[in-house]
Amino acid sequence: MSGKLATTGVFDVKAVRKDFPILQREMNGQPLCFLDTAASSQKPLPVLQAMDNYYRLHHANVHRGVYRLSQEATDMFETARKAVQQFIGAGHEQEIVFTRGTTESINLVASSFGRAFLRPGDEVLITWMEHHANIVPWQLICEQTGAAIRVVPITDTGELDLEALEQYLKGPVKILALTQVSNTLGTINPIRKIVALAHEHGIPVLVDGAQAVPHSPVNVSELDADFYAFSGHKMYGPTGIGILFGKTEWLEKMPPYHGGGEMISRVTFEKTTYNELPFKFEAGTPDIAGSVGLHAAIEYLQGIGLENIAEHEHELLNYGTELLCEIPGLRLIGTAANKAGVLSFVVEGTHPYDLGTLLDKMGIAVRTGHHCTEPIMDRFGIPGTVRASLGMYTTKEELDRLAAGIKRAVNLLL
Amino acid sequence: MESINEIQDAIIDEFSFFGDWMEKYEYIIELGKDLPLIDAQYKTEDYLVRGCQSKVWLHASLEDGKVIFKADSDAIITKGIIGLLIRVLSGHSPQDILDADLYFLDKIGLKEHLSPTRANGLVSMLKQMKLYALAFQKQLTGKND
Numbered sequence A: 001m002s003g004k005l006a007t008t009g010v011f012d013v014k015a016v017r018k019d020f021p022i023l024q025r026e027m028n029g030q031p032l033c034f035l036d037t038a039a040s041s042q043k044p045l046p047v048l049q050a051m052d053n054y055y056r057l058h059h060a061n062v063h064r065g066v067y068r069l070s071q072e073a074t075d076m077f078e079t080a081r082k083a084v085q086q087f088i089g090a091g092h093e094q095e096i097v098f099t100r101g102t103t104e105s106i107n108l109v110a111s112s113f114g115r116a117f118l119r120p121g122d123e124v125l126i127t128w129m130e131h132h133a134n135i136v137p138w139q140l141i142c143e144q145t146g147a148a149i150r151v152v153p154i155t156d157t158g159e160l161d162l163e164a165l166e167q168y169l170k171g172p173v174k175i176l177a178l179t180q181v182s183n184t185l186g187t188i189n190p191i192r193k194i195v196a197l198a199h200e201h202g203i204p205v206l207v208d209g210a211q212a213v214p215h216s217p218v219n220v221s222e223l224d225a226d227f228y229a230f231s232g233h234k235m236y237g238p239t240g241i242g243i244l245f246g247k248t249e250w251l252e253k254m255p256p257y258h259g260g261g262e263m264i265s266r267v268t269f270e271k272t273t274y275n276e277l278p279f280k281f282e283a284g285t286p287d288i289a290g291s292v293g294l295h296a297a298i299e300y301l302q303g304i305g306l307e308n309i310a311e312h313e314h315e316l317l318n319y320g321t322e323l324l325c326e327i328p329g330l331r332l333i334g335t336a337a338n339k340a341g342v343l344s345f346v347v348e349g350t351h352p353y354d355l356g357t358l359l360d361k362m363g364i365a366v367r368t369g370h371h372c373t374e375p376i377m378d379r380f381g382i383p384g385t386v387r388a389s390l391g392m393y394t395t396k397e398e399l400d401r402l403a404a405g406i407k408r409a410v411n412l413l414l
Numbered sequence B: 001m002e003s004i005n006e007i008q009d010a011i012i013d014e015f016s017f018f019g020d021w022m023e024k025y026e027y028i029i030e031l032g033k034d035l036p037l038i039d040a041q042y043k044t045e046d047y048l049v050r051g052c053q054s055k056v057w058l059h060a061s062l063e064d065g066k067v068i069f070k071a072d073s074d075a076i077i078t079k080g081i082i083g084l085l086i087r088v089l090s091g092h093s094p095q096d097i098l099d100a101d102l103y104f105l106d107k108i109g110l111k112e113h114l115s116p117t118r119a120n121g122l123v124s125m126l127k128q129m130k131l132y133a134l135a136f137q138k139q140l141t142g143k144n145d
């Protein structure tokens, strides 16, 4: 694998790019310029190889067989769990629950925590910048339990209104659920401070870490988050696997989410008792290959160094911000002081869909639309944005192409 | 009046002169700009076909046994393609519209715009056009089921 970086300590984006086969592709006759990493990142060779190797040599169902092969698969699965635990600085392996992704992780907490702790009159506190995945699960459980949702507003720069947050925390709030990094605005929220505030009121916090984990070091113990959710596919791992970290004290008090095999201790038709953590929350055959790929992705990220990635992306963000701001009529949506590698924008007189369509013709892959955050669009009074998002393999040349492409597209459109 | 297929063939012919995607899109964008497609009174929620990326408004009426479509979009490329769809389908009998096989978008390399992943409202608009035709067809044949 790409050891160069780990050994020399120098971040070399050209070397990194060689690890991602898909980046050699052409689109519409141009080298692919992939600027949609926030939606899903591309996969480096070590991840692909690890999954291939698993299926070729080690596959069997986990936790079930006395035979050697099943033991191998189980070891790989549980080693992946251990790797995740260490990667995010969790206290115990049993606090790492494998899910299908951030969405399922949040649904799990909304449903299980909600059934155990939400009553009529209670409040669930979320923010205006949440992904639909951190809105809708709470709406569903509030409908069932009679609890209500309150929403912390954001400012014109796309930052949380911390005063309002403090005020709302004084209400009958049972849980605060918010994102660490906004997928649409790029805003990095001061999570540690917010968690501390919530804890002063005895309120647990779920952090949506989908956009945070791939881009900078995260330590859930330092953050003191009660729940932390993220997705493998956004951190250079495979689709289909996600993670829920939950503090033992909470997970133990919550009822299971799905029922089935793996999650039980003993089943009779009269009464079933549940397995211990984390298996209580992992019904059915898990995504074993996904866990192996995720493990490889973690090692890859560690090999390159998340500090290096954060620095690279930060430099690119500044570079891209300057380039885009030079374009007449372009308005950045999301101008927080503390921002991750997301450039969301609109150009006066053009529709994001038209811009995205023309950029695609130039081989530039950006996302257009509301990015599963419709309330943000309503807040800024726009139909959507064009969003370019950065990854460890993004280059300055690609941002140059983006800026030139936007100018060309705007010329066609206006 | 030309048949639906004659119009489709004429469009395919026109597009065959474009050298690259730029020229093609320039043309579509011009189409989108030039066509005031729908009266302001119909640009309301009632006539909105919601795509998740661009909005499309569609209005249909029956005049002398022919269906007249008017439509609009907030995105100019979507609007240009709507212009083409209306040129092909508007002014024909409900039965002809129901029977129509729209092959021209594929032939001129714009089929991707009818993919559901684009969520631009065009797929829903086409479906809605056929539903209007069906409703008018029933009206004409006096069937009321």
Ligand SMILES: Cc1ncc(COP(=O)(O)O)c(C=O)c1O
Pocket (backbone or CB within 6 Å): A038, A039, A100, A101, A102, A103, A104, A131, A133, A134, A179, A181, A182, A183, A208, A210, A211, A231, A233, A372
């Ligand atoms: C902030 C945020 N939360 C949640 C999600 C949902 O993640 P997934 O689709 O992997 O479940 C995303 C992905 O778009 C996201 O950006």
